[in-house]
Amino acid sequence: MKVQGFSHVTINVKDLVRSLRFYVDVLGMKLVHRGRKDAYLEWGSAWICLQERPDMAEQRPQIGVDHVAFFIDEQDFVEAVKQLKANDVTIVWEPIRRGRGLSVNFLDSDGTQLELHTSTLAERMKVWK
Known part of the structure; x- marks a missing residue:
């Protein structure tokens, strides 16, 4: 395998609208795409996918x-x-x-x-x- 570097991270969130306020307004990430339940953001050379998954809120793993x-x-x-x-x-x-x-x-x-x-x-x- 010839991996060239880190690509992105996907973060599960409870509420996409609330999370976008944090990631865009507070941190200053650039919104590239907004879907119904996901959003893609750029921050320098990194990109992040926020994925609305309220069903996972109570399943936070310890590992x-x-x-x-x-x-x-x-x-x-x-x-x-x-x-x-x-x-x-x-x-x-x-x-x-x-x-x-x-x-x-x-x-x-x-x-x-x-x-x-x-x-x-x-x-x-x-x-x-």
Whole structure:
């Protein structure tokens, strides 16, 4: 297999309209397509699919994806954190330096944990070796 990189993430949400307000209005993602029960968004080179699945709300698994992290330039990090706080976004981990990068973890409108991180895998491995 010759995988070339990460493609996208699909996030199940309870209410598509409410989630779009968070992802577009608060985080600033670009809405590319809106269907009846799904929406496709771009955020830099990443793309995200939001899939309305209210039936899954009570079935949150304990095992599976812990969080989804997005790369952000360090020069934009402080302003991004200010924007999260100005919009009363729940911060799970306050901004900290992890390895050689800065991280902040926060929750979307359904409690899915997201992260903004400023370093690459190669930079992190220099610290862990």
